[in-house]
Amino acid sequence: MDTVFEEKLRSLSALATEKRSHLQTEEAVKTAVILNLIQCLGFNPFDPREVIPEYTADVGVKRGEKVDYAISIGGKIAILVECKSPQSKLSRPHASQLYRYFSVTEARFAVLTNGYDWEVYTDLDAPNRMDERPFLSFDLSEIDQTAISELAKFRKSEFDIENILLTASNLKYVSALKAEIRQELSEPSDEFVQMLVRRVYDGRVTASVREDFEKLIARSVKEVLRDKVNARLSSALHHSVMASEPEEDPDEIETTQDEWDGYRIATAIASKVIDPERVCIRDTKSYCGILIDDNNRRPLVRLYFNSKTTRYLGLFDNEDEEKVRVDKVTDLYKFSERIRGAAAKYA
Numbered sequence: 001m002d003t004v005f006e007e008k009l010r011s012l013s014a015l016a017t018e019k020r021s022h023l024q025t026e027e028a029v030k031t032a033v034i035l036n037l038i039q040c041l042g043f044n045p046f047d048p049r050e051v052i053p054e055y056t057a058d059v060g061v062k063r064g065e066k067v068d069y070a071i072s073i074g075g076k077i078a079i080l081v082e083c084k085s086p087q088s089k090l091s092r093p094h095a096s097q098l099y100r101y102f103s104v105t106e107a108r109f110a111v112l113t114n115g116y117d118w119e120v121y122t123d124l125d126a127p128n129r130m131d132e133r134p135f136l137s138f139d140l141s142e143i144d145q146t147a148i149s150e151l152a153k154f155r156k157s158e159f160d161i162e163n164i165l166l167t168a169s170n171l172k173y174v175s176a177l178k179a180e181i182r183q184e185l186s187e188p189s190d191e192f193v194q195m196l197v198r199r200v201y202d203g204r205v206t207a208s209v210r211e212d213f214e215k216l217i218a219r220s221v222k223e224v225l226r227d228k229v230n231a232r233l234s235s236a237l238h239h240s241v242m243a244s245e246p247e248e249d250p251d252e253i254e255t256t257q258d259e260w261d262g263y264r265i266a267t268a269i270a271s272k273v274i275d276p277e278r279v280c281i282r283d284t285k286s287y288c289g290i291l292i293d294d295n296n297r298r299p300l301v302r303l304y305f306n307s308k309t310t311r312y313l314g315l316f317d318n319e320d321e322e323k324v325r326v327d328k329v330t331d332l333y334k335f336s337e338r339i340r341g342a343a344a345k346y347a
Helices: 003-018 026-040 092-102 145-152 161-186 190-200 207-237 257-270 329-344
Strands: 051-056 066-073 076-083 109-113 117-121 136-139 279-283 288-292 295-304 311-315 322-326
Touching (some): 003 329, 026 066, 026 076, 092 109, 136 145, 145 161, 190 207, 257 295, 311 329
Antiparallel strands (some): 066 076, 109 117, 117 136, 288 295
16 A cells, blocks of 8 residues: 555545535535545646546537546546535435436546545446446545555556456445445334344334334444444453563553554554454553454564654564564555564464
8 A cells, every 4th residue: 555645645534624614615625625635646636638627528418517527547538526515415316417427428437525425436237337326435534444445546557447346346335235234223224123123022013112122222232332342442451461471560651642553554454364353452661562362472563662763663474573664653554565464374
């Protein structure tokens, strides 16, 4: 992963979130957010040969309709971008203009956004016909590693249609399933309620019983999520000291922000080969250890960040620890393959 690209995206995410109260119109979001993201991808928003504003294509009886931006690669329209007001919740009617344009241009990808919510479409179901569901959806305010990795494929220097489509099918259904799961967790459907009630209740399911269980299910979901979060935090923050290490006074150990950032980056890197819930942090006076299964005999990487002048990583993809010098916490990405190599030993 290109760390510069990731840093630019995360900076844009932070800026868009911070300035959200000032970005109240579609034009403001276009200038401050959308064109900036296009530029992050390596396209020049000031070159009309690459980024064409108000792109027009005649569509049947719909003459003179315009899509906000068309991105051209090698002289061919590759991506269409339709922008909506930041107050708008993206919906199927918003995508109708993109749907019409998709069939009369060479574009294989169409983007619908209000500046914060982003949906990326292609034609997986039928050639030259935009799918009804996006294959990639993300919230720029809370952009995750999956979205960053997929967006990286849209960079001008890396753009390859087949490479993008390689994972698009799975992403499309994972994205749809995640949306359905979030919906069920926030507002359980009748089908979901009935399925769970049948598993735990032997009596007759009346309307009154179903109503009572809707409240119980909503409460149970919140408690399950809370317990899972608490267990994760407990594993990370209240770890026990292994017998192989000398006992240390926890009051004398301070886990810095850089060490927490390093833990999160190492977890994201290792997540490709191992369950991220197995990755734990254990700080000591000498170094901050990132471990698998909270087991000191399963080190993933060590962060030697206590010195003000020099920093090192301890890598474990080989038999013995190897220390390498780094300048900043994001340098962990430069050793992604080696960190995944260490994780693979315990997968």
